[in-house]
Amino acid sequence: MSTVPSRPTETFDAPRTGNAVLGKSVIVKGQILSREDLTIDGEVEGTVEMQEHRLTIGPNGKVRASVKAREVVVLGTLHGNVETGDRIDIRKEAKLVGDIRTARIVIEDGAYFKGNVDIVRAEVPRPAAAAPAVTPASAPRPQAPGVSPAASPAMAAGAGEIKR
Amino acid sequence: MLVERPGLTLLDLAGASQSTVAFLTNHGHRIYSDDLLLQMDRCFGDGDFYENQSDPQKVAQFLDTALDYPAQHFDGALVWDTLEFLSGPLLETVVRRLNHMLRPGSYMLALFHSEERAETIPTYSYRISDRKTITLAPRGRRRPAQFFNNRSLEKLFSDFESVKFFLTRDHLREVIVRR
Numbered sequence: 140m141s142t143v144p145s146r147p148t149e150t151f152d153a154p155r156t157g158n159a160v161l162g163k164s165v166i167v168k169g170q171i172l173s174r175e176d177l178t179i180d181g182e183v184e185g186t187v188e189m190q191e192h193r194l195t196i197g198p199n200g201k202v203r204a205s206v207k208a209r210e211v212v213v214l215g216t217l218h219g220n221v222e223t224g225d226r227i228d229i230r231k232e233a234k235l236v237g238d239i240r241t242a243r244i245v246i247e248d249g250a251y252f253k254g255n256v257d258i259v260r261a262e263v264p265r266p267a268a269a270a271p272a273v274t275p276a277s278a279p280r281p282q283a284p285g286v287s288p289a290a291s292p293a294m295a296a297g298a299g300e301i302k303r
Numbered sequence: 304m305l306v307e308r309p310g311l312t313l314l315d316l317a318g319a320s321q322s323t324v325a326f327l328t329n330h331g332h333r334i335y336s337d338d339l340l341l342q343m344d345r346c347f348g349d350g351d352f353y354e355n356q357s358d359p360q361k362v363a364q365f366l367d368t369a370l371d372y373p374a375q376h377f378d379g380a381l382v383w384d385t386l387e388f389l390s391g392p393l394l395e396t397v398v399r400r401l402n403h404m405l406r407p408g409s410y411m412l413a414l415f416h417s418e419e420r421a422e423t424i425p426t427y428s429y430r431i432s433d434r435k436t437i438t439l440a441p442r443g444r445r446r447p448a449q450f451f452n453n454r455s456l457e458k459l460f461s462d463f464e465s466v467k468f469f470l471t472r473d474h475l476r477e478v479i480v481r482r
Binding site: 245 | 318319320321324328333334335336337338341440
């Protein structure tokens with residue numbers, strides 16, 4: 140006899156928030172600004188901006204636009220420059236021609252990509268060289284076990300800010 | 304060079320791969336990626352591959368789509384084995400373009416099969432895994448345009464400052480030319 144509580148049945152329809160779809164018979168020319176995740180499986184020409192959300196270009200999608208999004212997944216065709224805050228996935232069979240500026244990139248085998256890849260690293264807080272000067276030797280900072288001040292950029296950065 | 308000078312702009316003509324992009328960008332470089340073999344197939348693949356390379360319209364289309372880069376734009380180029388599949392005059396034009404796109408002092412890597420009597424040679428997608436490892440993903444076999452020996456390679460890259468040859472165990476001539 141199982142004592143594991145039964146999972147709720149799949150009949151419950153969760154509200155589908157934040158997932159707009161442009162179907163494969165839809166053609167859009169102009170500017171798309173989206174405040175929710177968007178899937179494009181039709182044709183788009185212009186610009187697509189959705190800085191906080193994910194854009195998916197479906198297998199039938201043909202996008203000729205500059206794209207700015209948090210995350211981009213390409214399964215179809217994209218001609219244009221792409222800027223993502225987080226990552227871009229270029230899936231098998233996808234075609235992307237344009238320059239990419241992103242923090243992370245995934246290119247599957249079989250994808251075609253022509254363009255420039257510019258990886259934008261998240262800025263690491265600068266270790267403050269003057270940190271020891273503002274921390275009296277007689278009053279050591281409380282430390283987490285196993286973390287030395289030198290190994291903790293967050294603490295070092297904090298010390299730098301204090302000085303300012 | 305890759306380790307000592309971050310921030311280089313590099314051209315990779317093997318087709319985009321996750322490992323090469325990761326390797327080069329992790330060293331702080333920018334990578335420009337294209338698949339030159341695929342571009343050749345698109346422009347010359349319909350009919351006789353080498354005969355089409357003397358069709359001025361097809362040649363112009365190829366140069367415009369595959370090699371239209373500004374002068375002295377790159378600090379290095381990885382052309383791998385792609386030059387083996389370009390016939391006479393187009394090959395010279397492409398090498399001139401590569402020379403034009405590279406900055407003085409930059410390097411270009413090319414590979415040439417050293418088997419003189421081979422009718423067809425294997426083609427690969429070349430992927431850099433780490434400093435010492437290149438992974439070869441097979442892409443079938445092709446008839447090369449011509450056989451290259453050291454003398455013909457020196458002539459081909461005569462506009463470059465220097466040419467160095469390395470014969471590998473896999474019947475490949477590794478050629479590093481300096482712009």
